Each structure stands twice: as C-alpha cells, then as structure tokens.
Amino acid sequence: MAEKILPATLFVSVLLVLSVDQASSDESDHRYRQGDQVPFYVNKVGPFHNPCETYRYFDLPYCLPDNAKEKRLSLGEVLNGDRLVSGPFPIEFLRERKSVPVCKKKLSKEDVAKFRAVVDGDYYYQMYFDDLPVWGFLGMVDKRQQRYYLFNHIHLNIYYNKDRVVEITSYTHRNAVVELTEDKEVDVEFLSTVEWKETDVPFEKRMAKYSQSSSLPRHLEIHWNSVINSCMAVLLLAGFLAAILRILNNDSVKYANDEELAEETGWKCIHGDVFRYPKHKSLLAACLGSGTQLLTLTVFIFILALVGVFYPYNRGALLTALVVLYALTSGIAGYTATSFYCQLGGTNWVRNLLLTGCLFCGPLLLTFCFLNAVAVAYTATAALPPGTIVVIALIWTLVSSPLLVLGGIIGKNSKAEFQAPCRTAENPREIPPLRWYRQTVPQMAIAGLLPFILIHTELYYIFASVWGHRIYTIYNILFIVFITLLIVTALITATLTHLQLAAEDHRWWWRYAFSCNLSNV
Template sequence: MEKPSGVTFILVISISLYLLTIIRGVQSDASDHRYHAGDPVPLYANKVGPFHNPSETYRYYDLPFCLPEKLKEKKEALGEVLNGDRLVSGPYPLDFLVDRESEVLCRKKLSKQEVAQFRKALDKDYYFQMYYDDLPIWGLIGRVDREEKADPSDYRYYLYQHIQFDILYNKDRVIEINSMMDPHSVLDLTENKEVDAEFSYTVKWKETDIPFEKRMDKFSQSSFPHHLEIHWFSIINSCVTVLLLTGFLATILMRVLKNDFIKYTHDEESSMDDQEETGWKYIHGDVFRFPKNKSLFSAAIGSGTQLFTLTVFIFILAIVGVFYPYNRGALFTALLVIFVLTSGIAGYTATSFYFQLEGKNWVRNLLLTGSLFCGPLLVTFCFLNSVAIAYNSTAALPFGTIVVIILIWTLITSPLLVLGGIAGKNSKIEFQAPCRTTKYPREIPELPWYRSTVPQMAMAGFLPFSAIYVELYYIFASVWGHKIYTIYSILFIVFIILLIVTAFITVALIYFQLTAEDHEWWWRSFLCGGSTGIFIYGYCLYYYYARSDMSGFMQISFFFGYMACICYGFFLMLGTVGFRAALLFVRHIYRSIKCE
C-alpha cells in the first residue's frame, strides 16, 4: 500500500526532532549540575498525598509546614503538569558541602485547625516528595499507632519533627541523597489542642566514587527487588506456554487448510456438474462483501493504526533510555507529542480504507476518525478533572494548560488529520479482492450459540490475555503505585508475543467461521482481536479489590476512568491487528483456489 510521501516526511522529521529534544532529559536550575562549596543547590518541594492513592496528590504547603523566606514556583514542562507535579522552593537550605547538626528550621504554634489537618493527613498515611538537584526525596510525614481491634478514638498520632539528610557527592556534583525521619523526635497530635512545634534537620555530606552519569542506576536496580526472579520465571513460562499453544493450533490449522486445498483442487479437476460446494469456498461470492457501517469500521481501523504507531514509538523511546526513573513528565510529554504527530496516520488510513470500501462521505468519516478515541477520552478527562478540582488536588490541570492542549489540538492535530485524510482520498488505492462479489448475499445458516460473537470474543481474548497476565501486575504497580518499572526490553518482547497471538487466534476463529459458511467476518475479526482490552479491564477489577489498598472517590474515579480509556485504546489497536491479519489470511486462501 502506497503512503503519501509528504505526510510521512513531515512525521519522520517531527518525531526525530522530538527524540533529540527529549533524550536530553530534565534539567535543574543549575543546568550543568556543578557546584562549589557553599553554593545553594536547588531543592523543590513537590507534593503530598495518601500513600495508597497515587492520583490523590496535593501541594506540599497545603499542609502547615514551615514556609521558606521566598516561595518560588518552578516553571514546569507540559508533561510535568500532566503528571501532577507542582514544584515550589523547598523549606530546607541544603548548600553544597555544608554540614548541619540539628539545625532548627522553624518554631511555630499549631492551631487546633492545623492539628486537625495534620491528624487527617496522618490517618491516611500521607507521604511527601521533593527533588534535590533532580534527585527524588520522599518520606512519611508521621505515624499512627494502631493496635489491633482498638477503637479509632484510642489511636495516637505522631508528627515527625526532625529529618536527617545524608548526601553523597563526587568532586563538584551531587550523586545521591537519602532522607530519614527521626522516630524519637515526634510531636504528639493525639489531642485536639494547640501545640508548639519545632521542626529541625541534619545534613551530612559524604564523598563517593560513583560517577555522575550513573547516579540514577540505583533506582533501576531497585525496581521490584523482591520479585525479580519470580518476574523473569513467570515471563519465560508465559511466553513458552503461549508459543506452544500457538504452534499447536498453527499446525492443526495448516493441516486442515492443506486438506481443503487438495479437496477443492480435486473438485475443480473432476469438473463434476453435480458436485456441491461446501465450506469456505461455497461463500466465495460473499466473503468480500463490504461490512455494514463502513464509515465507523474505517474510522476504527484508522484510530487503531494511530495507536499502534504511538505504542511502537513509545517502546523505541523506552528502549533507548529516555524514560529513566524520575525523568519527570517524560512519558506524558512523549504520549501527547507523538499522538499529535501521528494524527495524520489516522486520517490517511481511515480515509484511504473508506474509499476502498466505496465510501462517499469522506468528511464525515474524517470527523468520526478524529473523535472515535479522543471523544471518550475528552468526556472522561472533563469529569475526572472536575473531581480533582473539587478535591483541590494537583491532578487538576490549570486553565492555562487546558488552553495549551486545546491550541495543540486546533493548530496541529486537526490540520494533520485533515492532511492525512486528503492524502488518503487522493491515494486512488482499490480494494484487492481475489473473488467477485455476487449481487445478493447468501443466507447465513443457523449456527450454535458458541459460534456467536460474544463467545468467540471470549475465546479470542483469553489466550492473548494469558500472555500478558503476569506482566500486568508490574505495570499496574508502577502506574498506580510507587514501584519503578525499568525492564522495557522484556515488556517489548511480551508486546510482540501479544501481537502474534492476537493475530493468530483471530485468523483461526475467522477460518472456523468461514467453514461454517458465515461470511460476515469483517466486524467479527475486529471484535475478536480487540477483546483482550475487555479482559484487561476485568483485571482492573481484580487488581483494585485484591492487590491494592486504594480508596476514596477521587482515586477510584481516576483508576477506573483512565483505565477504561487505556483499555479502549487497546481494543482499537488490537482490533486493527486482528482485522489486518484476518484480511491477509482471507485474501490468501481465496487467491489459492479457482473461484468461478
């Protein structure tokens, strides 16, 4: 299939420039990360929130901590804002190579309202997150002593007052920072009364020989430390099992096909007038009859192709090391930019295929393509952003960011979509059908219940889901928890296995559908291929109730809302893969026989 050289060239140049930009990573205020003794090193306080609710985050100074003399907000990239980061100058002066021993940060009297505010945060296990020279710092703000089966009124609340920073340096650069809360220096907030608080900190500098280029390696090495062996074993076991099943089914399918070809060739040579055709050859005049709702079908293929391209580019960035741990906002920036730049692919694919199906209203088809995935995503975002605003959470996007996204959509995404659609309209590609379609469709025989759409989707989605089931836990623990995912090469292998299994199981089911003389395979192939997305959403229910401690309306809304959009994206992408594989297969088998 030919592609428009102009759209392809612009796409390649744009993504190449983006790759060169994003690989540089996130820079701190001190752009070269080099300091002299006594120089101020940038420390930014990011956010606080319940430890088990990663989406429910608030500004650091929403809690009554000590304020610095000059509160300065850091200018953030678009991806950082989308990630919910709101960096402001931190309270602790951690100057380069300056040790401090129990330095008092501030003394303040906490009012009853502030005590109640801290108690509420302690009850939800609030944590804090900061960045020191782009290195992450995190810790709990306090603890709650809960005895088993004790009445909540008997709980005791303690706020940590002292924090110790251990900082490693190599010559003139910061290599590592560790924070430890002093369990003995606590403030009892059990009673709802005014209390005097004294916040203090200690800083100790130590020299190390770790090079600056490897200071992020410890986060990669510490990803899933307790489950790494189980992780590898499960992945290998899953891949071997799926490959064996796939090979077994492929052998059976190829043998059956070979027998079909021999049988049909023998029937053609015998030239018997009373020979009645049966099986998939019998419906050769209907199998390439265009599907119902061809505009919606073409739009789904276009959107699925765009999402597949987006996924491939994300994997390329991940494998070359762009998404190293705590590269703030890099993933969200990549998702947004690549999705915008690939909108031309969606327009071209959908319109070109729509004209192959002899469609007429290509403008309507283009509008449907642009809104098929973005429409549900926009509705979900508006609802969840309203929830975040009601909670006064940093997950709520500022008005300026929303305006920027609207401008990007208006000035870049929509024009590229239209350009792709025009290129697809002018491509003049005809649908290649090896058999002529009859004027009137044959009646589809009555089939048993297990050959209907829903049972076929269940069978089609189970095997690909079993290939990624093990990996899903690690991905969920990273996206909806505080784990770090770094084994992108293994994830890419699992993705390849997912595509292969999805393509094969769809082809197998379509073959059995055609042998039953059911020629309406177009939508069936798409639905069977995309059914894995439904299984993934089912796993979301299992993960929420059995593997996580998330709670609260906001966290539940974000988890199930955004996972619905992600699973819908998987449905479109894998549905496209299933249809493309089925189309190649159907063309092949009907090209291999002589159809009169």
C-alpha cells in the same frame, strides 16, 4: 507520495520528542562548588496505599518560606501531577546543617486535625534534590494507645562524588515528634539536619538503584517464563493456521473463476458473499485508522524506551512523548481510514475523517472532564491548570487536526481499488441458525482469553508501576511480549474467522474487529 511523507513525519516526531525531553531537564551540568546552592524542591504528599491521590506539599499547614517559588514545569510534569515548589530551607553544597531550626509555628485546632488525618492515612511526602527523588512519612501512629505523632525533624544524608551529587536518603527521628492526639493548639518547631558523605559511585550510575528492583533474578525468571510461554503459543497457533491456509489456498484456485458447486458446504457455499461490504463501513474505517495510529504510537514509544529516553523518575518524559507523538501520528489515522473507506466504495470521506478524529479523542475528552472535575473538587495535583488545558487544545487544533486532514486527503487521492479474489453475489445468502458458542460474544471471549493469559504477568507489573510504587524498566522483555501479543492476536482471530465462515456466516468484518480488540480491553 504518502509513503514518503508519513515516514518523514514520524521521523520528525521522534526527533521532536527527544528535543522536548532534553529541554525539560535541568540546564546545568549538575556540577557545584562548595557553598553553591543546590536545587531543592518539595513536590507533593499523598497516602502511601494510593499513589495516584496526591496533593500539594504546602496544602498542609507547614511553614511556607517567604521566597517560595514554583518551578517551571514541562507539559509531561504537569500531566504527571508534579507541583514543585522551592524547599522550606536552602541546602548548600558541602555545607552541613545540625538540627537547624526551619521555623516555629502555632498550629490551630484545624491544623492539628488536618495533620492528624494525614498521619492516620499513612501520608508520605516527595521532594527532589538535584533531580533525585526523596521520600519520607509525615508522622506515625501508636495504635495501641491511639496516639498520633507528627515528625518535626527531617534528616538528609547526601552522598557526593567530587563536585556532583550522587545519592540522597531521608529519615526522621522518632524522638523528634509532636503529639497531635488532642484537639488543641500546639506549638511546633520544625528542624532540619543535612550531612554530606563522600562516595565512589560515579555520577552516571546515580539512577541505577531505582531500576535494580526490576532486574532481580527472581523477577527476571518470572518475566522470561512468560516470554517462553508466549513463544510456545505462537508456534502452536502458527502450525494450526498453516494447515488451514494450505486448505484455503487449494480451494481458492478452484473458485478463481467463480465456479460454484451445489454440493459444497461450509465457507465454499458463501464464497460469493465473503467480500460483501460491511454495514457501517465509515465507522469500521475510522476504527481501523485510530487503531493504526495507536499501534504506530506504541511502536515509537517502545523505540524511545529501548534507546534509554525513559528512565526512573525522568519526570513527565513518557507523558510528553505520548502527547507529542499522538499529535504527529494523526496523519496515519487520516490516511488509513480514508483510504480504506474509499476502497469500500464510500463517498462521504469528509464525514469519515471527522469520525476518525473524534473516535478516540471524544471518549477521552469526556473521561478527562469527569476525572478533572473530581480532582478540582478535592484540590488534588491531578487537576490540570487552565494553561495546560489550553496548550493541549492548541496541540490538537494546530498540529493533530491539520495532519489528520492532510493524511485524509492523501489517502483519498491515492486509494486503490478493492480487488476481491472472487466476484460478490448479487443477493446475500441466508445465514443458517448458529449455535450459542458461534455467536459474537462467545467468540470475542475466546479471542481475548488466550492473549490475556500470555500477557497477564507483564500486566501485573505494569499496573503495579502505574498504580503502585513498583518501578518498571525492563522494556526489552515488554517489547518481546508485545510482539508475541500481536502475532497471537492475529493468528487466533484468523482462525476464528475461518471457523465463522465454515459455519456459513459471512458477516466477518465486524466480528474480526471485535475479536482483535477484546484482548486490549
């Protein structure tokens, strides 16, 4: 029954994520007639060298339009820190603007100081025009004379193909500036220019330029070299482990009837203790359940990425998928944890289920509370509104928790007996003194070092995308590296476990779990 329900749940999760992603996009088909108003929103501002630190555009003392409206955002857009508000001036399809005044404003000393601070911090703005992103700097600094200038004239070049917008670029006039060096009131007039230019680039390829940087030959060569190195490591480890398994297979036949010889050494002396149940088995089962859920979540994210759901500046699609898929895969965590816990002879499966549900969400909640409090204190867009927090809490309460309980019930009722290949001895064997390099911490370091070496190239590009301005779109190479990471982690952990048992140390359960997870840390 579990084999039928859980795959069906995952299939529904994929369909739901796809529907959520489609629902968050604009309802129009992006076709306009001359004179139609095209959606134009300002989003946020922030320092160029720290893209994670962003603030609302109108937190700066710009002219707020009388009819300014906030765009209704999806869950993923809010989690991404987007706060879209209608632009300071309307833009109509194929209607040009030539240095048209937007507004006039008298900046107070406080306003001047605020603008000067953001100009000195290399702040940039982000806007969206017909779902196309556009950026620009707020001002410039003359470092030789220590003078600060605010750009007051924005120039937009919009490229169209028939009745659709294909591309937009922005630049500012270096001669159209307002000096903000002195602490005094300043009169400023903000201007805008919009030019329309025809292009033959099809509408379907208008997002292609944002992903071209990831596909440059120089970058692709680096990625494929990383993949080749990973495959070579897999082959070497597989050959080494195959030799070990051949020896173990011959020895397991010898001990099938639990025949023990006094002169045997190494793991053969402790074959009666190898399958002794570990301490804190409820926590171990909870770790296994949460890890299985996260692994399943990662696989489904890769599937969505490979079919083209995630593309550059598809606002919030990835975060929406993460939240929805995590909630819908909770049943896998409950099923895996409870089934494994009951196989190890556990009886308090309800407590194990609660531990499984809190093992990942508990630390995540504490981290979120701290970071959200900091974001609220600094009025950053990373701070989640109360409504979004309520929505996430409802998803966890009404979707994730019931599925976790359902999976736990199925796992409890469908548990299989733990069948060890040899009988466990009544009394545990004494463990001899171990050398320092056979202790837990050194073995964990060894287990995590090789997988990290294999994936460090992709990690660099991923971190540059998450905490920088680089765009990452080569999901096929990332998926290959992910598969090799799983294989290498499994092979090296199995090898280290054999070496641990050869040292007559039968406490391998937790060591195995720690070694598997260190590369993730």
